[in-house]
Amino acid sequence: MPVDRETTDSRRLSQALTTGPFSLALRLALKSSGLSLxxxxxxxxxxxAAVSKTALSNWQSxxxxxxxxxxxxxLAVLEDIVGVPTGALSSLLGPPRPRGRWLAQSPGEMRADQAWARPDGLARALQRMGTGIEAxxxxxxxxxxxxxxxxxxxxMxxxxxxxxxxxxxxxxxRYTGAYRSDVGDCLDITDTIGCRPGRRREDAETGFTTYELLLxxxxxAGDLVVIGFTVRTNAQERYHSQRLGRASRVYSVQVRFDTAALPVRVYRTYLPSIGDVPQEEVEVPLGASCTAQHTVLDPVPGIYRLAWDWD
Known part of the structure; x- marks a missing residue:
């Protein structure tokens, strides 16, 4: 079935105005308005309300x-010019962009501000757990x-x-992880192998849950460790995303649907970072076991998403 590009763009803008990040929402709003910089x-x-073209370009990038x-x-004037509700873009700004220690990263992983919308929520959830991004x-x-x-x-x-x-x-x-949802929450962590649950904290404003698993x-340094665990949720999600850094060698995802609620379409996308527009949507077949899957060897760092439509 052909994809209505205008409808898809409108859906992306609506989602970005809800979940952020600011840069993506602004870029999609400018595109929707049809106005050049x-x-x-x-x-x-x-x-x-003069703003330089360079500043506008930096905001949307x-x-x-x-x-x-x-x-x-x-920005308040800009919201009116591009035709989005008052406060729709400014509400995505949060506090000033994090700097210094917040941006520290290991050689193999993405920076938090590249990987997540509203990284301030991730920082708060980690802080409530008594730790920080270094964990x-x-x-x-x-x-x-x-x-x-x-x-x-x-x-899901x-x-x-x-x-x-x-x-x-x-x-x-320990392994410290993060889960984010705008339509549900992380309810429980079970079926652990090679580890056991530790602390868990939430940031209700941004939908973050951070958790740790004690090895x-x-x-x-340099040791390889294998762990397994299950996150139990109650979220009416339309996609699953995974953030992969430079250290990743293998990535695979499988999503199994109940036979009573099969999607009409499953597809995968890739984003270099959270501020980028998803690249080409690639159709993913639904197998005989009602399972869609995607596997990547030596994945390029970024955000890998498997998504589906119900209608």
């Missing part, structure tokens, strides 16, 4: 965001295999993980 800059100047009072005033970077995911189940009510019920991890420093004794024994 030159024309937008002219209209802003007409309304005494994610390199910078409006923070000064004059930039925030201009996530104690290990690198070398191999990731996920199996998810979607029930007859179109709700389980996400089973089988991971091969590499310790990035001596004395690594059976501490690992030295």
């Amino acid at each position: 030159d024309r937008v800059q002219f209209r802003l100047r007409e309304r005494d 994610g390199r910078t965001q409006p923070e000064r009072p004059d930039s925030l005033r201009a 996530i970077n104690q290990v690198a995911k070398i191999a990731t295999h996920l199996t998810s189940t979607v029930d007859a009510r179109r709700r 019920r389980t996400i089973s993980h089988h991971l091969v991890l590499r310790a990035e420093r001596d004395g690594t004794d 059976d024994q501490p690992a030295k």
